[in-house]
Amino acid sequence: MTSHSAFVSAPSITALCAASASHVAIEAVLETGSTNADLLARLSDLGTLPGPLLRIADQQSAGRGRAGRSWLSTPGAALMFSLAWRFKGPLHRMTGLPMAVGVALAETIIGLGVPVQIKWPNDLLRDGDKLAGILVETCVDKTDGAIWAVIGTGINLLMPDALEQQIGRSVAAAPWLAQMDRNALVAALLSRLAAVLSEFDDTGFAPFAERWNALHAWHGREVVLLDDGQVRQQGRAVGVDAIGRLLLATPGGLVEVLSGDVSLRLSPDTPTGDTACS
Numbered sequence: 001m002t003s004h005s006a007f008v009s010a011p012s013i014t015a016l017c018a019a020s021a022s023h024v025a026i027e028a029v030l031e032t033g034s035t036n037a038d039l040l041a042r043l044s045d046l047g048t049l050p051g052p053l054l055r056i057a058d059q060q061s062a063g064r065g066r067a068g069r070s071w072l073s074t075p076g077a078a079l080m081f082s083l084a085w086r087f088k089g090p091l092h093r094m095t096g097l098p099m100a101v102g103v104a105l106a107e108t109i110i111g112l113g114v115p116v117q118i119k120w121p122n123d124l125l126r127d128g129d130k131l132a133g134i135l136v137e138t139c140v141d142k143t144d145g146a147i148w149a150v151i152g153t154g155i156n157l158l159m160p161d162a163l164e165q166q167i168g169r170s171v172a173a174a175p176w177l178a179q180m181d182r183n184a185l186v187a188a189l190l191s192r193l194a195a196v197l198s199e200f201d202d203t204g205f206a207p208f209a210e211r212w213n214a215l216h217a218w219h220g221r222e223v224v225l226l227d228d229g230q231v232r233q234q235g236r237a238v239g240v241d242a243i244g245r246l247l248l249a250t251p252g253g254l255v256e257v258l259s260g261d262v263s264l265r266l267s268p269d270t271p272t273g274d275t276a277c278s
Contacts, residue, residue, distance in 0.1 A: 007058040007076070008182045016187035021194035024052040024083070031059045035082035036137060036152040042084075043150070047142030049084055054190060056081035077158040079177075079185065082150055083193065087201050089147040091138065095258065096205025096244030098122040098136045101151055103211045104196035105132060108189050109155075114174045117217035120237070120246045120264055124155075125217045126172035131156055153189075206242040213239040222267035223248070225257060233257060234267060 010026040032038055035055040060080050102122035109116050116124045116131055124132035135152040156171060157178035177185060218237045225233040233255060235248030246257040
């Protein structure tokens, strides 16, 4: 297992990446507050960046998830990085980006021998528990109006009992991935992610919808959509459409839900022993 003192090496990651990620600059640090915040601050100060930039930290003291939630971790137990990527835009075309990122990460992790599925919009689940989270934040390039997305990813490799107690719920881990060389693991994730982002910039989400639906954890399950703790919508999860909207089958017909600061949960009426359809 990779030791804490030899976490990752930017040159080693670069050397192991596929051609799709050859133009991505890489920064590796032992600790920071938040790699997403670091990259957003740089974009705010400079207005743009020379090109795609991956920033990875062994430990983040102020890691963030969706809707302002904290991402808790301990040194060496999680893989946490952020990737700044420039898109042609326009902003409304970016709706499906978090889902495309989920596809890239899930397909890579499955290829490395760990079965995962995707919970809308972009959490990765293993055996029903959260293994990885994705946070996408955007800003406008001040030089030409293009869109920069900062894509933050946190993957639980190990889950110490004390950390799970602090989180307060059952959380998945991937000890098999923890045994990999960290540089090779990051290179595999970055290579697939870079290829997907390049394709997404040209095509939008539509070509990824079928791939996402094939990985849908709650396909055919009864779910409720919560907004600030209140039930906003409920129905049977059908999948996503060509722009990444969640499709819910309801008594009143098919409802399309755009991602936002909402939470998706299995319906309390759904038996916990049900097996998700694929």
